Amino acid sequence: MSDRLKVVSLDADFNHIRALSGDAVLPYLQDESKLRGSASLVLLPKNEGEVAAIMREASSKGISVTVSAHRTGVVGGAVPSEGWVMSLEGIDVPIGVGRDDLGFYIQSGPCLSLRKLEDLLSSERFDGLRDLTSSAVEELKGSGRHILLVDPTETNASLGANVACNSSGAKSYRYGPMRDWVRRIRVVLPDGRLLDLTRGEHRARAYSIVIEDGDSEKILDIPSHRFNRDVKNSAGIYAEEGMDPIDLFIGSEGILGTITLLELRLVPWRRTLSSMAFFPDDCSAIGFVRALRSIDMPIDLIEYIDSNGMRLVLRSRDEGSLFHGMPDPPIRSPSAVIFDLPYDERVDEFLNDLDGLLSSHGSSLSHTWCAHEERERGRFRSLRHAVPEAVFAYIANRKLSHPGIHKMGTDMSVPQDGMGEMLKHHLGVLKESGLEYVMFGHLGDGHPHIELLIDDMHQFAVAEGVLRELASKVVELGGSTMAEHGTGRLKKEFLRLMYSESDLEEMVRLKKALDPAWVLNPGVMLEAPE
Amino acid sequence: MRILLMVKQVPDTNTNLLDESKFSRKGPMVLNPQCEYALDAAAALKGDGRVVAFTMGPSKARHALFRCLELGADLAYHLCDSDFAGSDVWATANTLSKAIMEFEPEFDIILCGGHAADAETGLLPTMLAAALGIPVINRCRGIRYEGGSLIANRERNGIPSELIVPSKSLVSMIQGSNVHRLPSLKDLQDARAKQIKTLDRGSLGLRKDECGASGSFTKVDAVFAADHSREGIELVLDDTDTALDLVIDVFQGDER
Ligand SMILES: Cc1cc2nc3c(=O)[nH]c(=O)nc-3n(C[C@H](O)[C@H](O)[C@H](O)COP(=O)(O)OP(=O)(O)OC[C@H]3O[C@@H](n4cnc5c(N)ncnc54)[C@H](O)[C@@H]3O)c2cc1C
Numbered sequence: 190m191s192d193r194l195k196v197v198s199l200d201a202d203f204n205h206i207r208a209l210s211g212d213a214v215l216p217y218l219q220d221e222s223k224l225r226g227s228a229s230l231v232l233l234p235k236n237e238g239e240v241a242a243i244m245r246e247a248s249s250k251g252i253s254v255t256v257s258a259h260r261t262g263v264v265g266g267a268v269p270s271e272g273w274v275m276s277l278e279g280i281d282v283p284i285g286v287g288r289d290d291l292g293f294y295i296q297s298g299p300c301l302s303l304r305k306l307e308d309l310l311s312s313e314r315f316d317g318l319r320d321l322t323s324s325a326v327e328e329l330k331g332s333g334r335h336i337l338l339v340d341p342t343e344t345n346a347s348l349g350a351n352v353a354c355n356s357s358g359a360k361s362y363r364y365g366p367m368r369d370w371v372r373r374i375r376v377v378l379p380d381g382r383l384l385d386l387t388r389g390e391h392r393a394r395a396y397s398i399v400i401e402d403g404d405s406e407k408i409l410d411i412p413s414h415r416f417n418r419d420v421k422n423s424a425g426i427y428a429e430e431g432m433d434p435i436d437l438f439i440g441s442e443g444i445l446g447t448i449t450l451l452e453l454r455l456v457p458w459r460r461t462l463s464s465m466a467f468f469p470d471d472c473s474a475i476g477f478v479r480a481l482r483s484i485d486m487p488i489d490l491i492e493y494i495d496s497n498g499m500r501l502v503l504r505s506r507d508e509g510s511l512f513h514g515m516p517d518p519p520i521r522s523p524s525a526v527i528f529d530l531p532y533d534e535r536v537d538e539f540l541n542d543l544d545g546l547l548s549s550h551g552s553s554l555s556h557t558w559c560a561h562e563e564r565e566r567g568r569f570r571s572l573r574h575a576v577p578e579a580v581f582a583y584i585a586n587r588k589l590s591h592p593g594i595h596k597m598g599t600d601m602s603v604p605q606d607g608m609g610e611m612l613k614h615h616l617g618v619l620k621e622s623g624l625e626y627v628m629f630g631h632l633g634d635g636h637p638h639i640e641l642l643i644d645d646m647h648q649f650a651v652a653e654g655v656l657r658e659l660a661s662k663v664v665e666l667g668g669s670t671m672a673e674h675g676t677g678r679l680k681k682e683f684l685r686l687m688y689s690e691s692d693l694e695e696m697v698r699l700k701k702a703l704d705p706a707w708v709l710n711p712g713v714m715l716e717a718p719e
Numbered sequence: 720m721r722i723l724l725m726v727k728q729v730p731d732t733n734t735n736l737l738d739e740s741k742f743s744r745k746g747p748m749v750l751n752p753q754c755e756y757a758l759d760a761a762a763a764l765k766g767d768g769r770v771v772a773f774t775m776g777p778s779k780a781r782h783a784l785f786r787c788l789e790l791g792a793d794l795a796y797h798l799c800d801s802d803f804a805g806s807d808v809w810a811t812a813n814t815l816s817k818a819i820m821e822f823e824p825e826f827d828i829i830l831c832g833g834h835a836a837d838a839e840t841g842l843l844p845t846m847l848a849a850a851l852g853i854p855v856i857n858r859c860r861g862i863r864y865e866g867g868s869l870i871a872n873r874e875r876n877g878i879p880s881e882l883i884v885p886s887k888s889l890v891s892m893i894q895g896s897n898v899h900r901l902p903s904l905k906d907l908q909d910a911r912a913k914q915i916k917t918l919d920r921g922s923l924g925l926r927k928d929e930c931g932a933s934g935s936f937t938k939v940d941a942v943f944a945a946d947h948s949r950e951g952i953e954l955v956l957d958d959t960d961t962a963l964d965l966v967i968d969v970f971q972g973d974e975r
Pocket of ligand 1: 220221255256257258259260261262263265266267277299340341342343345346347348349350351352353354355356357358359442443444446447448449574577578581673674677710713
């Protein structure tokens with residue numbers, strides 16, 4: 190394993206890249222956070238060479254470039270503050286399949302969406318895909334269905350951004366975030382040169398990496414902060430002594446380079462039993478989550494929807510905007526817990542254990558919907574997705590009369606032993622604030638999302654104080670203020686709660702070494718140095 | 720009421736339905752949506768009676784039967800034999816009719832889906848009724864028990880009608896006002912205690928040339944998605960009003 194990374198230069202002509210200006214730029218100025226920015230031009234590269242040409246041009250002229258994919262981000266990472274937007278939407282095709290000791294992997298352009306990858310894998314039709322290793326496509330066809338184990342809820346998101354933000358899904362409870370499933374990436378650096386990184390091929394010497402370009406070389410210092418790996422965490426740049434440099438780029442939210450190609454590991458699909466248990470109140474549901482975590486069952490995910498969230502979902506259904514045909518839950522104004530188990534010969538055993546566990550928390554086998562057919566499981570997934578979707582729709586609506594509003598929610602995680610204290614504290618603060626909220630998400634991972642339903646600028650100001658209080662508590666409990674969505678433009682203040690001034694300075698130094706003109710995703714995660 | 724339910728497992732139409740020139744069996748498979756309406760109707764009508772589900776299909780078609788057992792069926796028969804492969808709609812109807820006459824000849828009504836989401840012929844209900852020599856009412860949106868009679872609702876050209884269903888007839892169902900049902904873990908647990916009986920060609924007393932491809936009158940050569948795409952044209956217009964008029968005309972069918 191080497192500590193030397195070789196960069197290469199690519200040929201491409203900047204002048205032939207498609208560009209949008211005027212009103213055509215508007216859709217690129219906002220992401221799902223509803224934060225709005227500005228830009229003079231949107232550039233639409235068709236390939237890696239054009240990405241390199243854009244970055245070369247921008248860095249030589251000092252023009253800011255914001256990398257944009259499908260703009261489902263919720264922290265304003267793809268929202269430009271000035272300069273150009275580089276939208277990767279045209280680099281969106283799956284390329285090939287390979288196989289190594291760890292199994293099959295898929296290679297793709299960065300803007301292939303999760304949904305398109307899922308459709309491709311479930312159809313098992315790989316026409317047009319290249320063999321990256323001998324006969325890999327045929328072998329994959331003959332090996333039964335395969336899947337990507339990381340399952341972020343928003344399937345319109347791009348794989349490239351999922352890697353750039355180290356996204357997680359419900360199944361990260363058992364299988365970790367995107368990082369663990371990335372085999373290889375190609376990254377165009379802010380100056381337009383290219384790095385090709387395969388996991389396991391390079392290793393930093395303590396805290397440094399050498400970047401070679403022909404005869405010249407440059408030493409890159411890796412920040413020395415402790416990256417909290419005890420909890421789900423996407424705050425700041427991942428750093429570790431002797432790290433694999435591929436991990437510097439995964440989760441760095443596009444501030445160190447643009448991912449132009451990626452390879453993700455696949456695993457064989459297996460039948461799964463998804464269950465959605467209903468509880469008479471939030472306390473019982475939370476108690477059940479705790480109990481479920483502590484028993485010996487191969488659970489893939491534990492997700493929670495509080496009673497406010499369920500009300501929002503049912504209201505959306507009744508207004509006809511979501512889930513036509515979803516039946517009424519078996520309990521009135523319930524909270525719900527969704528969990529997945531393997532659907533195999535052990536299912537009778539699981540049912541016996543669950544019977545007692547559910548009953549002792551105010552639910553029962555009869556009060557728990559289940560699904561093992563893929564279509565039904567997909568309905569559960571859209572149900573989970575519906576909660577944030579309903580919240581984002583609510584905020585978008587309020588923004589019409591109060592343009593200053595944007596999404597105000599938490600993405601914070603704590604270690605399991607801090608869960609009780611966190612919930613008690615958070616619920617107390619929320620009650621005192623008088624704000625309406627919903628709580629949902631990855632409670633099994635100590636990572637529930639709290640979204641505040643804000644109506645006006647006064648509430649917006651109150652919400653800012655509330656989020657600050659919640660964040661401080663989470664840090665006190667050894668958690669992360671940004672578990673999976675990243676820091677973006679909206680949460681830089683929270684980064685300061687997790688890292689010291691000198692930690693942040695080291696991150697800035699790393700960025701500056703790769704991006705001396707500070708042109709790539711400026712304002713995302715880190716503030717430009719004075 | 721003694722209800723027989725005929726169901727089919729089909730590829731999930733939300734995913735890729737076709738594999739080269741065949742229906743794909745590789746992707747996720749589901750209980751045919753219209754069979755699900757028939758299942759809902761059966762569960763609602765059952766009362767103190769019994770619902771028995773039948774399907775003919777490869778081994779994984781069992782999953783469709785299991786879903787029926789979760790959502791109200793009491794017993795299921797799986798007609799599964801490599802000799803059944805390649806059955807056209809007639810051979811399928813014939814094979815199912817043999818199973819019914821042999822194993823469940825006493826029934827009050829047979830319920831089916833109006834058509835299957837893959838083959839889409841919509842012929843099976845009528846052919847099965849013909850093979851059994853019983854009346855058929857197709858494409859009903861609902862069925863209820865009222866005043867000692869079974870009443871089916873149908874709609875033709877927007878005109879609703881109600882029909883009295885004679886005893887021992889076959890009714891095929893399409894989407895009505897059914898609320899989607901989800902099984903509970905209790906339903907799953909109960910279903911696991913119910914039986915799925917496998918029937919092969921021998922147990923139905925069928926000769927090889929009476930079923931499967933050799934017992935069929937038709938053979939599917941190829942299946943393909945119809946191409947509805949049309950060449951677009953780009954018009955550059957100076958003002959919004961002309962552009963709007965043009966769009967309205969196009970929607971009204973005047974394509975110029
Ligand atoms: C309803 C809803 C549910 C969600 N659920 C989840 C969830 O379960 N888990 C989760 O982690 N997130 C979730 N998200 C957040 C979001 O989907 C992810 O952050 C996702 O990674 C964004 O993908 P995108 O293609 O939309 O990226 P964008 O929003 O376009 O960009 C996000 C960031 O990545 C950078 N970027 C994009 N592409 C590249 C690239 N190729 N190279 C370098 N940088 C790049 C951008 O500059 C930006 O900083 C959810 C969002 C919504 C709206």
